[in-house]
Amino acid sequence: MGDHNGKTIVDVGCGISHILVAIAEEYPEVSFIVEDKPSLAEQATKVITKRDLSSQVEFFPHDFFKPQPDKARGASIYFLRNVVHNWPESFAKRILKNVVDAMDAESKMLICDPVVPEPGQAPNSVETMARTLDMAMWINFGGREWSLAEWKQLLGAWMRGSISYKSLGRPR
Secondary structure (H helix, E strand, O other): OOOOOOEEEEEEOOOHHHHHHHHHHHHHOOEEEEEEEHHHHHHHHHHHOOOOOOOOEEEEOOOOOOOOOOOOOOEEEEEEOOHHHHHOHHHHHHHHHHHOOOOOOOEEEEEEEEEEOOOOOOOOOHHHHHHHHHHHHHHOOOOEEEHHHHHHHHHHHHOOOOOOOOOOOOOO
16 A cells, blocks of 8 residues: 555544544554544543553544644544534635645545535435435535535635545445
């Protein structure tokens, strides 16, 4: 898989770190910073400690509406999972801008959020589920689900490289 020594992955808005902890167990040569609200620090630290990853994974209380802290600047990867779709566009832009501002020329941003199919491009059942989730995000959080074209437009203003999309398909 390549040389990962000295690499850092920052999980922005990760909750209590379950996903990043699982990744850390597979890549012991990589350092991880998990960022979320200070109120989650105790729970996240328990998860990290229970898996004996304290020397590799650090929970760092951070508000993603503020610039990334110095320790997270220039990371190899910034991972945002189910973060952007929770917020209205103006807030989503602020979150993404703070990450982009912390990136260096080699950094990558990995966003794991739903992508709504363009109308008529998916089976009715898939499109109905996607549109229902879009409505739920709007009603509950003021957020939304984005189509691939909308993601490209949202990210295009900042991204220095290409934007690629990989469908992970439906879980089985």
